[in-house]
Amino acid sequence: MLALTVLYDPECGLCRRAHEWLAEQTKHVELNFVPCASEEARKRFPQLNHDLSKKDLTLVGDDGAVYFGPKAWLMVLWSLTRYRDWSYRLARPELLPSTKRVVSMISQHRYQISRVAGING
Amino acid sequence: MTIGITTYLVYLAISIALTIWVARTLHKNGRVFLVDVFHGNESLADSVNHLLVVGFYLINFGYVSLALKLGYEVTTAQEGIEALSVKVGMVLLVLGGMHFFNLFIFSRMRRRSHGRQNNHPPVTPDAFTPVQQEA
Numbered sequence: 001m002l003a004l005t006v007l008y009d010p011e012c013g014l015c016r017r018a019h020e021w022l023a024e025q026t027k028h029v030e031l032n033f034v035p036c037a038s039e040e041a042r043k044r045f046p047q048l049n050h051d052l053s054k055k056d057l058t059l060v061g062d063d064g065a066v067y068f069g070p071k072a073w074l075m076v077l078w079s080l081t082r083y084r085d086w087s088y089r090l091a092r093p094e095l096l097p098s099t100k101r102v103v104s105m106i107s108q109h110r111y112q113i114s115r116v117a118g119i120n121g
Numbered sequence: 122m123t124i125g126i127t128t129y130l131v132y133l134a135i136s137i138a139l140t141i142w143v144a145r146t147l148h149k150n151g152r153v154f155l156v157d158v159f160h161g162n163e164s165l166a167d168s169v170n171h172l173l174v175v176g177f178y179l180i181n182f183g184y185v186s187l188a189l190k191l192g193y194e195v196t197t198a199q200e201g202i203e204a205l206s207v208k209v210g211m212v213l214l215v216l217g218g219m220h221f222f223n224l225f226i227f228s229r230m231r232r233r234s235h236g237r238q239n240n241h242p243p244v245t246p247d248a249f250t251p252v253q254q255e256a
Contacts, residue, residue: 001242004173043250043253044253045250045251045252046251046253047250047251047254048250053157055127060243060252061248063248063249063252064249064252065242065246065248065249066246066247066249066250067244067246067247068190068247068248071244071245071246071247073245074243074244075242075244077243078242078243087243091243091244112232
């Protein structure tokens, strides 16, 4: 896999901030950012469930592999040179349940977190 | 020359010779490892190899020097040989420990560098979707 498309939520401040941070990191795999459920996203992936991609972070590989929610977060880590080791660590069977719980919690409360952190604008 | 002084000189000669021998062995045989770790970058491997050997010399000669003093009088040849065997034995154990520590560092570097080449995604995909190739 050489490239991943990140379907992110453009209405969430936290996600936009994460997008800026990710753009600056050195990567093993190219990351393309497309707002979720946008025209561009629908054009690229005509058969993807775009309502679901609005609920949680969704990644699509250049081979068509879809990663949703916590798996998508791990794949983002995996794409980064500095954090690839962490993606394997967090994906280990003994850690994966905790990883999923924490990541889902952040995803579900992303608007509240953005508001509290003052990065809504 | 008293037996005490002779003991010290023999101790120094044996310790220095042993240290040089182990360091050269490490230097010669560690190189292959390091070239592998640095993916064939030989100049970097040689540089790291040399730095490791310098550290090895410093620690071992430091220990040999600190452990020189006997702390008791040696009057007969037998006492001299006994004192020598204890001192040289300690030097050998330290050298052995350092040697395994070096091997540990080599193998860890190797494992790390190979781990970094791992290209498998950490998780399996949830689904597959057709991708519209951009025109």
